[in-house]
Structures are given as structure tokens and as C-alpha cells.
Amino acid sequence: DTVINQIAAGEVIERPASVVKELVENALDAGSTRIEVATAGGGLSLLRVTDNGGGIAPDELPLAVSRHCTSKLTDDIHDIRSLGFRGEALPSIGSVARLSLRSRPEGADSAAEIAVEGGRVSPVRPVAANRGTTVEVRDLFFATPARLKFMKSERAETAAITEVVKRMALAFPEVRFTLTGSDRNTLELPAVPADGEGLLRRIAQVMGKDFSENTLPIEAEREGVALSGHVSIPSFSRGNAMLQYFYVNGRPVRDKLLTGAIRGAYMDVLPRDRHAVVALFISLDPALVDVNVHPAKADVRFRDPGLVRGLIVGAIRHALEISGM
Ligand code: ADP
Ligand code: MG
Numbered sequence: 001d002t003v004i005n006q007i008a009a010g011e012v013i014e015r016p017a018s019v020v021k022e023l024v025e026n027a028l029d030a031g032s033t034r035i036e037v038a039t040a041g042g043g044l045s046l047l048r049v050t051d052n053g054g055g056i057a058p059d060e061l062p063l064a065v066s067r068h069c070t071s072k073l074t075d076d077i078h079d080i081r082s083l084g085f086r087g088e089a090l091p092s093i094g095s096v097a098r099l100s101l102r103s104r105p106e107g108a109d110s111a112a113e114i115a116v117e118g119g120r121v122s123p124v125r126p127v128a129a130n131r132g133t134t135v136e137v138r139d140l141f142f143a144t145p146a147r148l149k150f151m152k153s154e155r156a157e158t159a160a161i162t163e164v165v166k167r168m169a170l171a172f173p174e175v176r177f178t179l180t181g182s183d184r185n186t187l188e189l190p191a192v193p194a195d196g197e198g199l200l201r202r203i204a205q206v207m208g209k210d211f212s213e214n215t216l217p218i219e220a221e222r223e224g225v226a227l228s229g230h231v232s233i234p235s236f237s238r239g240n241a242m243l244q245y246f247y248v249n250g251r252p253v254r255d256k257l258l259t260g261a262i263r264g265a266y267m268d269v270l271p272r273d274r275h276a277v278v279a280l281f282i283s284l285d286p287a288l289v290d291v292n293v294h295p296a297k298a299d300v301r302f303r304d305p306g307l308v309r310g311l312i313v314g315a316i317r318h319a320l321e322i323s324g325m
Helices: 002-012 016-029 058-064 089-096 154-171 196-207 256-265 305-322
Strands: 034-040 046-051 098-104 111-117 125-127 132-138 176-181 187-189 215-222 225-232 244-248 251-253 278-283 289-291 300-302
Touching (some): 002 089, 034 154, 058 098, 089 111, 154 176, 154 187, 154 196, 154 244, 154 251, 187 196, 215 305, 225 305, 244 256, 256 300, 300 305
Parallel strands (some): 034 176, 244 278
Antiparallel strands (some): 034 046, 046 132, 098 111, 176 187, 215 225, 244 251, 289 300
């Protein structure tokens, strides 16, 4: 089983940032309102995610670290409400690192912990802990040295972790996120209301106040596809497209169709080597979109790409026009 899990880990866990993504998704799925991420050594020596969510009962800890055990399966794969649903992340991480999972479920008066080291699962033991779950990952890839060789510098891994936390944080303004640790990649994102004003505050926290003060609000709908968010005014542009954040039904995505639509929308107001800064949220019937469920990817296939592209281009051009740009 350890070998199967290590093969799965090769798919799911590319680098420390992928671990952070999986653990933060789990914390969000558990209904947490506070999520703390701590890292050391670019996430390779330590990654710790602490949440205040629903937790895991002691007798369910062994299940949580077993392959294909998920508490989240729904009948229809399109109808995924939770972020993770494959039951692969924890066993994969446990097969290539030293993993410990400590949890105290809501209403329980005691906590318990399970550890997995290079695939070897230890018995559950009682511990002291606050409500919620702490997942600690040490020595990532110690059990697969070949994979360890592929890691970039600690700085690059740290930057990728920061990016993952920012991406998730934009989609969940009501959740407080912190990022701390010896990697000095500190983020402190207090919870804000889930309304438009709150979103703009979260955008300022994540993407900078200078961006939040130079945006046009976007709000449009066509044939059941809703678009909202903020885009930069033409005088506020970047030399690369890194600061373009897209979400489909609350999931962070990266896709050529979407970046292409932005390029098209700004075609007449930005030179080719300048890029708009955007935070855009698309909501549509989940049956009309296929968000790649491959954990390491984030591309997306719309049933009607032309509709989505037209909606984005039209909404941004309209916003530019009415603001006189
Ligand atoms: P998946 O998220 O696909 O179900 P994971 O391997 O990521 O699979 O997690 C396995 C299970 O462990 C989850 O289904 C959930 O029941 C439990 N779990 C993991 N992390 C948390 C957490 N932070 N809070 C509560 N339960 C958790
Ligand atoms: Mg998961």
C-alpha cells in the first residue's frame, strides 16, 4: 500500500505548495473560520496547518489516513460541494513524509492523534488539543529521495506556498488566514464580511491596497453564467499576468481561455506587453463546466467557452467605457 500511495503522491504532491493546498482545502471543507499555516525550510522541513473546523473523531483518524477513505463522496461527480473528495491527500502525504494528524471534534472533551511516517501508520493516542485539527508534515519527500532532488530553492518553494494561501484566501473572505514560520513569508488576513465591500478588503489584503484603489467593479450575467469581481484600470498594469486570479464556483483556476479573454478585453487600452490585474469570480451550473479534478492542475473546460469569453470581454469593455477609459 505504501508503494501505491507513493505513486499517488507523485501525482497529487508535486511540491510543498501542493501539500498546503490539500491541507487548506480540508480545513475549509471542515467549515473552519480560522486557518493557520506555518512553514520552515521552504515547507520541506515543516508544514503545519491548524484549523478550528469540525474535527475528526478519534476512531475515524485511521480512516482519514487510509486510501480512498473520504467523508465527502457525493453521488454526482459534477455536484461537488466540497473542495477535496478523492480521499487521496492524507495517505499520499503520509507515504512520502512524516505526517501527524491531531484533532478534537466539536463538542468532544478530548483529542487524539495519529502519525504516519513513510507509510507506516502508528496507533491512535490521546493528546491534549483545542477544538479543530492540526496537521503537521515534516521532512517532506524523505521517503522518496528522487522526488526531493526536483525541489527548487527554499525561496521558490516558499513563494509558491504564499501564492497558494493567497489564492485560497481570496475565495474565502470570511475565513481568517495566517501564514507564519521561519520562512518569513508572513501573511495576516483577518476575516471580512462576505459582501462586496468585504471582498474588496480581502482583495486589498491579498493583492495590495494600490490595486484595490485602482479597480473597476465587474458584475454581469448571461444565460445562467454570472461574473463578478474587480479588474484594474488601464493605467494600473503589470509586466506579467501573475496577478490574474480566477475562480469558478469558488475554486481557483488558471486557464488560457480566461487569460485570453482578459487580453481581448484590454486589447485597445493596453500594449501587448502589459497585463491587467484581475480577481474574477464565475458562477454557473456545475453541469456546464468541468474543473479539472487533477489536484496539481487547475484548468477548466466550459460547455460553452464562447459564452464565457464573450461575457468577460463584454463586461470589462462596458466597465472601461462607462468609466470613460
Ligand atoms: P478528501 O479530502 O478527498 O476526503 P483527504 O485525504 O484530504 O481526502 O482527507 C481524508 C479525510 O480526512 C477527509 O474526508 C475528512 O473526513 C478528514 N479530514 C482531513 N482533514 C481534515 C480537517 N482539517 N478537518 C476535519 N476533517 C479532516
Ligand atoms: Mg482533501
